[in-house]
Amino acid sequence: MKEFLQDMKGHILTGVSYMIPFTIAGAVIMGIARVGGMFYGVTDIWDAAHQADTGLIPFFNTLDGLGGLALNMMLPIFSGFIAFSVADRPALVAGIVGGLLASNLGTGFLGALISGLFAGYLIKFMAEKIHLPESASSVLPVFILPVFGTLFTVLFMQYVVGAPFAAINQALVDWVSMMSNGGNALILAIVIGAMVGCDLGGPVNKAAVTTAMALLTEGLFLANTAAQVAIIIPTLGYGVATFIAKKKFSNELKEAGKASFIMGLVGISEGAIPFTLVNPTRLMIVNMVGCAVGSAIAVMGGAVNEIPISGCYGWLLVSNWPIYILGIIAGTAIIAAGAIFLGKGFDEEDIDGVM
Numbered sequence: 001m002k003e004f005l006q007d008m009k010g011h012i013l014t015g016v017s018y019m020i021p022f023t024i025a026g027a028v029i030m031g032i033a034r035v036g037g038m039f040y041g042v043t044d045i046w047d048a049a050h051q052a053d054t055g056l057i058p059f060f061n062t063l064d065g066l067g068g069l070a071l072n073m074m075l076p077i078f079s080g081f082i083a084f085s086v087a088d089r090p091a092l093v094a095g096i097v098g099g100l101l102a103s104n105l106g107t108g109f110l111g112a113l114i115s116g117l118f119a120g121y122l123i124k125f126m127a128e129k130i131h132l133p134e135s136a137s138s139v140l141p142v143f144i145l146p147v148f149g150t151l152f153t154v155l156f157m158q159y160v161v162g163a164p165f166a167a168i169n170q171a172l173v174d175w176v177s178m179m180s181n182g183g184n185a186l187i188l189a190i191v192i193g194a195m196v197g198c199d200l201g202g203p204v205n206k207a208a209v210t211t212a213m214a215l216l217t218e219g220l221f222l223a224n225t226a227a228q229v230a231i232i233i234p235t236l237g238y239g240v241a242t243f244i245a246k247k248k249f250s251n252e253l254k255e256a257g258k259a260s261f262i263m264g265l266v267g268i269s270e271g272a273i274p275f276t277l278v279n280p281t282r283l284m285i286v287n288m289v290g291c292a293v294g295s296a297i298a299v300m301g302g303a304v305n306e307i308p309i310s311g312c313y314g315w316l317l318v319s320n321w322p323i324y325i326l327g328i329i330a331g332t333a334i335i336a337a338g339a340i341f342l343g344k345g346f347d348e349e350d351i352d353g354v355m
Contacts, residue, residue, distance in 0.1 A: 008117065009345070015082035015116055016274045019074050020256055023270050026071030028259070031266030031311070033064035038313045074270065075109060076100040079116035086120025087127060090145035094119035098153040105162035106203050109273055115157055123149040185299055189226040193295030193331075196230035197287035200273050213308050221304050225318075228310040229298045229327050230291035234272035236264035236328070237290055237335020241275075241343075244336060249346045253278075264332075267311030272335075278345045286338030294331020298324045 037045030037060045044050075046068075050061040079099025083091035098115030105111065123145050132140055195208035209231070212223035242249050242257025249257065253275065260271030276283045301323030307314060318324045339346070 011082050011085040011117070011120065012113065012277055014085035015078045015080075015113075016277050017252060018081040019078040020252070020259075020274055022070055022073045022077050023259075023273070026067045026069070026074070028262070028266075029067030029070065030064050031067075031263070031268060033060045033067060034266060034309075034311060035313055036060040036063070043307045043309050043314065043317075071270065072103065074273075075103040075112040078109065079112040079119070082113065082116025083120035083123070086117070087124040087145075090127065090141045091120045091123040091149060093146045094123060094149035094153045097150050098157050101154050101157045102161070105157065106206060107157075107161060109277070110199055110202055111157070111161055113277070114161055115153060118156055119149055119153040122152055185222055186296060188222060189295045189299035190292045192223050192226035193230040193292035194288040196227050196269075196295075197234055197289075197291030198284065200234060200269050200276060200287070205269075216306070216308065221306050222299055224308060225303055225305040225324070226295035226299050228267075228305050228308065228314075229295045229303075229324065229331070231269045231310040232264040232267055233291050233294045233328060233331035234276070234287045234335050235260050235269050236332040238272050238275040238339055239264060240332055240336040241339035245340045247347070248340060248343070253346055265312045267309060267314070275339060275343070275346070279343050282342050282344075283338065286335060286342060290331040290334035290338065293334055294327040296327075297330050298327030301326065303327065 034045050036056065037043070037050075040053075040055060040057050040060075042050060042053075042057055042060075045057070045060050046064045048061070051058045053061075076096045076099035079102060080092050080096035083095025083098075095116045098119050099112040102111035102115045107114075126145055126149065127140065130140060130144065192208050192212060195204050198204040208223075209227050212227040215221075215223050239257045239259075239261025242254050243261075246254060256271070256274050260275070263269075263271035272287065276287060302320045303324035304319040305314075305317075305324065306319075307317060309317075315321055315325055
């Protein structure tokens with residue numbers, strides 16, 4: 001069992017290594033677009049309505065969308081190369097399509113992780129158990145394995161993985177909305193922060209952020225304040241950890257740490273995913289604690305963020321911004337300390353040899 005788990009970890013690291021360039025490219029392009037929009041006083045450059053504006057605003061709107069294309073490839077590539085690592089080329093298409101479906105179903109990187117492992121081990125099992133005559137052996141890797149592997153993977157994702165996550169999503173959205181009306185600011189800040197840090201762009205994160213943004217239209221800013229603080233804390237935290245404890249991280253994760261820190265500054269959370277996936281059982285908890293503490297400090301200190309922007313270019317627009325930044329610093333410190341003292345496997349080079 002221990003050997004199996006070690007092999008599985010190696011497969012996950014392979015998926016991470018191929019995912020990182022897509023994450024970095026998309027996130028940095030989107031960051032450039034959002035900073036550019038800020039020069040024109042635009043805080044929602046991603047809104048399609050800005051195509052009708054003047055000057056460079058339509059260009060930055062388009063640029064944000066183009067960056068999003070690269071970022072949206074993150075989960076399919078992650079899933080695809082986990083499957084590739086398990087069962088080689090015949091599993092690649094099943095993993096990629098399964099990861100794309102995981103993204104469309106809103107299951108986040110955990111769904112993509114399940115998709116990649118399921119596709120890889122399914123196709124490995126099929127390759128070992130299906131025996132064809134020598135004259136027909138070439139049919140197996142180019143037709144039978146990719147076609148039926150993809151079919152079974154998407155059916156598994158659609159009918160086994162997708163529905164439960166969707167139900168959980170809706171329940172969480174309803175619950176957060178109810179908590180927002182209850183007036184318990186501290187509990188709501190902790191809950192929103194922990195949800196945002198839980199799966200870094202997955203269904204739980206999306207439920208919290210979407211609800212927080214929806215509440216803005218009702219003039220309710222507490223949930224948005226908590227969410228925008230939490231979004232960038234893990235990304236900044238892992239970046240800081242790679243600066244402080246360089247010997248603990250592989251060469252690739254050191255480079256990813258630099259990008260992660262920049263992503264945090266521009267308000268993008270995906271930079272923390274490669275680090276969390278190396279040791280998810282411990283670091284998901286660290287992420288949730290760091291985000292919850294940071295959000296609670298900001299909200300209870302009276303900071304109010306009325307716009308859906310988490311990047312540093314929007315910090316000075318927040319009411320009581322010194323407390324807001326203090327919350328970010330506190331949460332970042334918790335993530336960095338957790339990565340350094342609780343994280344394991346960051347220095348393994350499995351992740352380097354597959355690029």
